[in-house]
Amino acid sequence: MNQPVKQHLIDPEICIRCYTCExxxxxxxxxxxxxxxxxxxxxxxxxxxxIPVCPTGSIDEWRVVDTPYTLEQQFEMDELPxxxxxxxxxxxxxxxxxxxIAALLAEAHKGAGGKAKxxxxxxxxxxxxxxxxxxxxxxxxxxxxxxxxxxxxxxHIILDPGALPFPVLEGQSVGxxxxxxxxxxxxHLPRLYSISSPRDGERPGYHNISLTVxxxxxxxxxNFLCDLETGTEVEVTGPFGATFLMPSDPKAHLLLICTGTxxxxxxxxxMQRQRSGATxxxxxxxxxxxxxxxxxxxxxxxxxESLMKQHLVFSREAGTDKEYVQDRIIxxxxxxxxxxxxxHTYIYICGLRGMEEGVERAMTSIAxxxxxxxxxxxxxxxxxxxxxxxTY
Numbered sequence: 001m002n003q004p005v006k007q008h009l010i011d012p013e014i015c016i017r018c019y020t021c022e023x024x025x026x027x028x029x030x031x032x033x034x035x036x037x038x039x040x041x042x043x044x045x046x047x048x049x050x051i052p053v054c055p056t057g058s059i060d061e062w063r064v065v066d067t068p069y070t071l072e073q074q075f076e077m078d079e080l081p082x083x084x085x086x087x088x089x090x091x092x093x094x095x096x097x098x099x100x101i102a103a104l105l106a107e108a109h110k111g112a113g114g115k116a117k118x119x120x121x122x123x124x125x126x127x128x129x130x131x132x133x134x135x136x137x138x139x140x141x142x143x144x145x146x147x148x149x150x151x152x153x154x155x156h157i158i159l160d161p162g163a164l165p166f167p168v169l170e171g172q173s174v175g176x177x178x179x180x181x182x183x184x185x186x187x188h189l190p191r192l193y194s195i196s197s198p199r200d201g202e203r204p205g206y207h208n209i210s211l212t213v214x215x216x217x218x219x220x221x222x223n224f225l226c227d228l229e230t231g232t233e234v235e236v237t238g239p240f241g242a243t244f245l246m247p248s249d250p251k252a253h254l255l256l257i258c259t260g261t262x263x264x265x266x267x268x269x270x271m272q273r274q275r276s277g278a279t280x281x282x283x284x285x286x287x288x289x290x291x292x293x294x295x296x297x298x299x300x301x302x303x304x305e306s307l308m309k310q311h312l313v314f315s316r317e318a319g320t321d322k323e324y325v326q327d328r329i330i331x332x333x334x335x336x337x338x339x340x341x342x343x344h345t346y347i348y349i350c351g352l353r354g355m356e357e358g359v360e361r362a363m364t365s366i367a368x369x370x371x372x373x374x375x376x377x378x379x380x381x382x383x384x385x386x387x388x389x390x391t392y
Contacts, residue, residue, distance in 0.1 A: 007068045008039045008046065011080045013127055014058035014116065016173045016240035018192045021050040021059050031071070034133035038074035055390050056243065057116045119247035119346060119385040123199075126167045127242055132190070135177055135235040136164055140228045141208060149293035153215040154261065155226045156196070156295070159234060160208045166236075168195050168209060170268035171244040171348075171388075175237035176211075178224045190237050191221035194350070194390075196264035198272035212264035212295055244388045247346055250278040255339055255347045257325055257359055259287040262351030263295055265390075269348070270308060280344060282308040283335070287325040287355070289316040326358035333366045340367065340377060346386045353391040 010021070010030075015037055022030040022037060029043035030050060050059050063069075063083055118125075130136040138159040146154040168174075175190025182188060197210040215226040228234070246254070246269050254273070256266045263286060273282060288294035291314065300310060311332065315322045329336055339345040340363075349359055360374070367374035381387035 004064050004066055005068060006046075007041055007063050007065050008044050009061045009063055009069065009074065009080060010037050010039060011058040011061050012036050012077050013079050013242040014056050016056055016058070016192050017128070017175055017190065017237065018055065019189050020053045020055070024050050024053045032132075033075050034131045035128065036075050036077060038071055040071060041068040055392050056241065060115070115382070116243040116388060117382065117385040118243045118245045119249075119252075121248040121252075122245035122385070123169055123248060125169045125172060125242050125245060126239060128238065128240065129166070130237050132177075132187075132237060135175075135237050136161055136166055138162070138164075138166075138209075138234050138236050140230050140232045140234060141202075142230060143226070143228050146212070146295040147293050147297075149290060152289070152293040153226060154293075154295045155213045155215070157211045157213055157225055157228065158197075158202050158208055159211070159236065160206075161236075166207065166209070166239070167199075168197075168239045169199050170195070170246045170272050171265045172239040172241040174209065174211070174239055176221050176225060177235040177237065178221045188220065192240070193225075194261075194264035194268075195239070196267045198268050198275060200275070204275065212261045212267070214261050243385075244348070244350075244390050246272065247385075249280070249344070250276065251280045251344050252278070253280045253339060253342065253345050254282040255336075255345055256282060256284040256286075257329070257347070257349045257351075257355075258284070259325065259351030259355050261295070262349075262355075262391075265350055266348065267296055270303065274303075274307065281306075283311075283339065284308055285311045285313060285325045285328055287313045287315065287351070290314055291317070324358060325355060326362040329359065329362040330365060333369065336363075336366050337370050340370070340372075343384075345381075347381065347388065349389045349391065351391060356389060356391050 017037060019032060019037065022032060026047060026049055027043055027045055029040045031038060031040065061080060065084055138161045141160045142158040144156045146156050173192045173194050175192055177190050178188045180188060193211045193213060195209050196212045201207040202210045213222055213225045216222045254269060258266050266284065270282065291297055294312060311328045313323050313325050313328045315324055349356060364374040367377055378387055
């Protein structure tokens with residue numbers, strides 16, 4: 001009988017195929033095909049370097065197995081297998097002896113911050129319908145500049161799948177395949193972008209999708225997208241993501257915290273809530289350098305406070321002190337405290353990775369003022385599918 005071993009796996013339902021883990025792995029243990037991103041059991045040394053860079057937590061999966069899953073088996077997976085029943089060895093007569101299987105299972109399920117879970121009432125998403133070998137072909141319907149800041153060129157890009165079925169939910173992402181090849185002659189890997197339109201389309205009933213893209217200096221995909229002209233054909237993979245989803249419960253209150261292009265899923269959430277007539281309300285903390293660099297500033301100002309309470313926060317506005325989203329969260333701590341103890345509150349955080357630490361500090365302070373531990377409160381919300389983070 002084989003000795004049970006711990007194996008590192010990637011959840012194919014949650015993975016958004018950003019390939020960051022593959023590029024980060026120092027021993028080349030992570031690879032991909034047209035369908036999945038997988039971990040080579042024979043190469044992985046459990047260094048954990050890939051864990052913190054994953055934006056979804058899909059990389060943080062482990063199983064104790066008698067026989068490791070092969071690469072071929074992993075490439076064929078549509079969902080992660082359940083933990084196998086592992087036969088334990090005969091009981092030891094030594095007092096205090098540790099069951100090696102129990103120890104392996106405990107180690108395998110430690111995780112690195114908890115597993116993301118979709119809201120219980122979220123609609124079932126379609127995942128990975130179009131892959132590297134068979135991407136969807138969409139046409140550009142529009143490319144609009146969102147900001148007046150010359151140093152922050154943000155674009156709203158609308159893509160039309162035509163008659164091609166491409167069902168999406170708010171909070172999902174798609175991959176954009178830049179044309180051409182890299183220095184080694186290989187086709188470029190897709191770059192991931194959150195969908196910024198609701199499930200029935202940028203235009204209701206048309207099922208077209210929109211993206212929020214910031215032009216990055218030297219950025220391959222961002223410059224390709226920002227320069228697209230109407231009518232151009234684009235190759236798209238996805239959709240991806242099965243946890244950063246919106247509850248269908250109309251009484252749910254959404255606490256949205258974002259910076260920059262992290263506003264993309266928040267825009268989709270807001271538009272879907274408006275179209276569905278949800279009554280639970282929303283609270284948004286949205287950070288940018290200035291009003292001129294904040295995407296969707298004009299449309300946001302037209303949303304009534306009865307639907308969404310807005311806190312637009314600027315760190316470089318002339319004549320005012322620097323302020324970041326965590327500062328405004330602290331300033332609104334009484335309102336936030338009420339939301340944290342409300343079982344209908346769902347928290348979504350999206351934007352640059354640096355914002356997450358500041359938000360954590362703010363939430364820790366607010367929880368302590370209530371006599372609670374933020375880590376325990378956060379983990380309970382995550383287990384209930386009410387706490388979601390995607391940073392990059």
